[in-house]
Structures are given as C-alpha cells and as structure tokens.
Amino acid sequence: MSITVLGVNHKSASVALREKIAFSNEIIDKALYSLYQHPLITGCVILSTCNRTEIYLSYEDEADFFRVKQSVENWLGQFHHVDLDVFNNSLYCYEGQKAVEHLMSVACGIDSLIIGESQILGQVKQAYNFAQQNNCLSVQLEKLFQSIFHVAKIVRTETNIGANTASVAYAACLVARDLFSDASELSVMLVGAGETIELISRYLKHHGFKNVIVANRTRDKALKLASIIDAEIISLPDIANRLKEVDIVISSTASPLPIIGKGMVERTLHERNNNPMLFIDLAVPRDVESEISQLENVYLYTVDDLQQTVQNNLEQRIIAANEAEYIIHEQAELYVDWLKTRHAVEYVKQYRQNAQVIKRELELKALKAIKQGANIDDVFFEFSHKLTNKLIHAPTQTLLEAATHECDDCFKILSKGLGLKEL
Template sequence: MSISVLGVNFKTAPVAIREKLAFPNEVVAKALYSLSQHPLVDGCVILSTCNRTEIYVSYQHATDYIRLKQSVTNWLGQFHHLDLQPYQDCLYWHQGQAAVEHLMAVASGIDSMIIGEPQILGQVKQAYSMAQQNNCLSSELAKLFQTIFHVAKLVRTQTHIGANTASVAYAACLVARNLFNDAKQLQVMLVGAGETIELIARYLKPHGFKHVIVANRTREKALKLTTLIDAEIISLPDIATRLNEVDIVISSTASPLPIIGKGLVERTMQARNNKEMLFIDLAVPRDVETEIATLANVHLYTIDDLQQTVANNLEQRAIAANQAQYIIQEQAEQFIDWLKSRNAVAFVKQYRSNAETIKQQLELKALNALKQGANVDEVFAEFSHKLTNKLIHAPTQTLLHVATHDCDDCFKVLSKGLGLKKH
C-alpha cells in the first residue's frame, strides 16, 4: 500500500489556472465517486480551496505509481473537460513519505500563502469528512488523516506558528483589543465595505462590541456586511454627526481624498469630553488626515504601522515553520513505518495461509492412508517429513539464491530472521 498526491497550488499556478482545476462543493461527491472507480485507486480524498487543488490517493502496489500518476492526471483533465498538456509544469506529484510530509505541512499551515494561517486545517477536515461520507476512504487514508490532525495540533502547541498575527486586518483588530479593556462597552465604526473591511468584520464578531456602525458610499454594498455582523448602516456624510458616538474607527475606502479630517476629530473629541479614541486607517490613499495624531487621547495607526508588525510576525512564523518541519518529518517517518508494517501483514497472512494449506493437504492424505489400514507410525513419520520439507522449501531456496547472487545484506537479514547463526 502506498500514498500519493497530485496537485496544483498558488506557488505553481496563477488563479486563472487554479480555477480551471478547482472542484466546487457541489461536484466533489461526484468527483470522488468517479475517481474511486479507477481500478488502481484504493481510496481517495479531494482538497479544493482558492489556493490549491490536491487529490490524495492510496493504492495497493507501489510499483503502479507511474501508471497511477498518468491515470489520475488523465482523470483530472477528463473530469474538467480540459487538455492538461499546457499545464503540466503547474502540476506536482508526491509519493510515499514525500506525499505524507506534504499533507502534514498543508494541514499545519506551513504550505499556506500566509504561513500559519489556521483556516486550512478546517478545509482539510472538511475534505476528509466528504470522502468519509462518500465511502471513499481506505483504512490507510483514514489513518493518515487522523495522524495529520494530530500533527497539526502538535505544530500549534509546540511551536509559535500561530502565535503572531499575519494579516493587516487581524493586526488592526489586535490593536483595538489591546488598547481597550472591555469590548462589550465599546462602539465601532467601519468606514467602507470592501474586502478588507469584510475581513475586519469577521475578526470583530467574536469580541461582541456594544454597537457597530458601517459607513459606506452605497447602502447596497454595505448590506452584505450585516450577514457577518450586526451593524447599523449609514452614509459617508453621516460620519460627521455620528463620529462622537464611537470609540474605534477602522477605515478602508478607495476615496482619493481624506474622509475624516483634523477639524472633525477636534470637534468630536470636545463632544466626547476628550474620551480616548482609536483610528486605524488601512486605505491608500489615506482616509484619515495624519494630523489627528497630534491631538490628545487620539491614537492613529496607518497601514504602514500594521504592515511592519505583520512583517516582524511573519519572520517569527518562518522560524516556527522550520521547527515544525522536524515534527513533520518525525511523524511522517512513523506513519510510513506503520504503512510498511501494514504491507508486511498482508504477506505474513499469505505465508501463514500457504502453510495452513500445505498442512491440511498432508493431513487429508495421512487420514486417508490410516483409513486404508496403513501403519500409524509410518504415516506419522511420512507426514512429519513431508510437512517439514514443504515448509522449509521456499526459505531454503531463497537462502541459496541470495547467497549465490552477492546479496550479503539480504543474506544476513534472512538468516537472522530464520534464527540461523554463522559458524
């Protein structure tokens, strides 16, 4: 039994190619069933995200991997009705321990666009669950994925790979959380409704702020944020009259000119009796005039401030990723040892079955001889002699073969396994 992976990811292909090879959620079950019908495939799992598409397969005979690689590649092209020849350089194939280490690195966030990001583990678990629901897991793949989930936990607990923020949006939320003690007493204003503000909304939700206001040029675009977080929607001109109500302002628009000026913030601070305020400006060009940083009790962070924090943290994550590689290598070797033992079990069962068949055949012959009145001692002696000869025939022939074909290591292993001592 062996494990392999065929894939394409953000390192090997641009999004225009990745989207051609992706598996939308609604077709994954169909794809799993189709792939599982392949005669060489014993089990399969399909992982498909915006950054990667990977197909994991288990198969019985390691010598079949060349045929399997071509077959799975052909299947991928056929399923997507796509000629893969122009994309061959974008595809990668890992086999055996390399495949196991790769999946461990993926699940641990080491192979992610942002090192250490935690979302990928949930996506791997979802891919595993989908294969399980569709009866596409071999016992070896099931064991592999359970091992991978354990390894991902080890990497999280034994390294600092997820300890530091690695996105500007999350860094903004940490700044807000660290400056104020009780989120439930705070009001937040999000200015804009683009991708960055959407990420901010996702990060803010678990903290339970007292009230969230979303200010945007168009109400329609802001409405989709209300599916992520309970929020009141206002227009950009309304900022001037509502700013005094909020403690934190996080802004990211495409406005060519500042939306919030120093004069407005001065008036706001007077209305708030100089109560502390935090402004986080993630826009380029900037949404907030930099001069507000000179005002008492006003804190201003720009995207440059946060990006420096992220850069430092990514450095620390890269160090943690190197530490994680040792964990992954060790755990992958243990899994491969288990897999090899599984392969050996099949041979042991076959060997015992062969011996049992020989014994039964000789027993039947001996019983027939006894029924015909043969001497018991003679029958027993013949039975013992033939049983011994038949059982030692294969090991004896193998010993002679390796001894006469300059295979010293094989001879040592075999003779030791047979309990033989050198004289």
C-alpha cells in the same frame, strides 16, 4: 502501495488558472464519485481553496504512477471542460514521501500564502470529511490524514508558527482587543466594504466584538458584511453623526481624500466626554487625517505601523516553519514506513494461515491414530517431529537459496528474522 498529489497552488498558477479547475462544495460529491470510479485508484481526496486545488490519491502498485498521473490529468480536464495544455507549467505532481510531506506542510500552514495561517487546517479537515462521507477513503488515506492532523497539532504545540500576527487585518483586530479590556462592550465602526474590511469583520466576530456599524458608499456591498457580524449599515455622510457612538474605527476605502478629519474627531471627543478612541487606518491614500494623533485620548495606527509588526512576526514564523519541517520530515518517514509494510500484511496473513493448515492436518492424523489405539507417546512424538519439519522447511530452503545466490543482505535479514546468531 503509494500516495500521490496532483494540483496547482498560488505559487504555480495565477488565480485566472486556479479558478478554472476549482471545486465548489456544490460539485465536490459529484467529482469524488467520478474520480473514484477509476480502476487503479483505491482512494481519493479533493482539496479546493482560493489558493490551491489539489487531488490526493492512493493506488496499489507504485509502477502505475505515470498511468495514474496521466489519467487524473485527463479526468481533471474533462470534468472542468478545460484544455490542460494551458497548465503545462503549473500542475505539479508528487509521489510517496514527497507527497506526504507536501500535504503535511499544507495542513501546517507552511505552504500557505501567509506562513502559519490556521484556516487551511480546517479546509483540509473539510476535504477529508467530504471524502469520508462519499466512501472514497482507502486505508492508506485514512491513516495519512490522521497522521496529518497529529502532525499539525505537534507543530502548533511545539513551534511558534501560529503565535504571531501575520496579516495586517489580524494585527488590526489584536490592537483593538489589546487596547480595550472587554470587546463585547465596545462599539466598532468599519469604514469600507472591501476584502480587507470583510476579513477584519470575521476576525472581530472571532474575538467577541458584537456592536458593529458598517459605513459604506453603497448599501448593497455592505450587506454581506452586515450578515457576517450582524452589523448596522450607514452611509459615508452619516459617519460624522454616528462617530460619537463608537470606540474603535477601522477604515479601508479607495477614497482619494480623507473621510475622517481632525475637526470631526475633536467634536466627537467632546460629545464622548473625552473617552478614548482607537483609529486604525488601513487605506492608501489614508482615510483618516494624521493630525488626529495630536489629540488627547486618540490612538491612531496606519497600515505602516501594523505592517512592521506583521513583518517582524513573519520572520519569526519563517524560523518556526524551519523547525516544523524537521517534525514533518520525521512524521512523513514514519507514515511511509507504515505504508511499506502494508504490502507485506497479506503475505503475513497467508504465512500464518499456511501454518494453521499444516497444524490442523497433523492434529487430525494424530487424533485418528489415537482413536485407532496407537500409543499416545508415539503419536505425540511423531506429531511434534512432523510439525517442526513442515514449519521450518520453507525458511530453511529460503536460507539456502539466499546463500547460493550470494545475497548477503537477504541472508542477514532472514537470519535475524529467524532468531539466528551471526556465525
């Protein structure tokens, strides 16, 4: 039995390539059903995010690795109607313990674009749930994913991999949360509607910020943000009139000139009775004039201020990732050891069944002899004698065969298994 992962990620393929073989939630059921029909595959899980598409497989015979790999590559190309020749240097494939360690690293955020990010674990769980709902999980994959979730919990608990801010957007939200006591009572203005502001809006929602205004040049682009955090939408010219209503301003636009100037902020402070304001300017060039930092009760953070925090924390996460790798290696070995024993389970069952058959046959003969008037002591002695001989026959022959073929390792394992002392 073996486990294999086949896929691409942000390190091996560009976004232009990754999007060619991505699986949306709308087609994942169809994809799992189609892949599971392969005669060699006993289980499959598909993980597809903006940074990776990976397929996890279980199959019975390790010798089938290359056949499985080739078949799944062909299936991937046919399913997405893509010539996989363009992926020659992008697709990776891992087998056995390396595949297990890779998936554990993915779930723990070590293989992510931002080390230690926590979102990927939820995506791995979603991929597992999709496979479970479609009855595509083998015993091996079921056990593997339970091990993965266990490892992720250990890594989060025993290392600092997720303890520190690792993105500018998240750092901005933490600064806002730390500077003010009650997030739910604060008002926030988001200036812009790009990717960074969208990410910030999600963080704001997570941290309990409820009163949000989105200011953007076009209304249509701001609608998506408004739906995420139930925000009010205003135009950029309206900022001057509405600034007095907010405590925090987070800005990230592509404007070539500042949108918020010192004079505008001075007037706003007067209208707010000099209550504190926080400005977080993530734009390059800057959206907020740097001179506002000279004003009393105004706190201004630029992208450089936050980037230094992010860099320091990333270094801490790298240290934590190294610690996590030891945990992952140890847990992967435990899983692989379990996997190795799976092929022996059927043999163990067969051995026990054979013993039961022998015992039952001799029991019936003994009961028949007793019913025919044989001496019970004689019957019991014959039963125990024959049962012992039949049960030890196969192990004895195997011991002799191992000794005859000078297989010392086999002989030692058999001897230990039979409880024999070394002579």
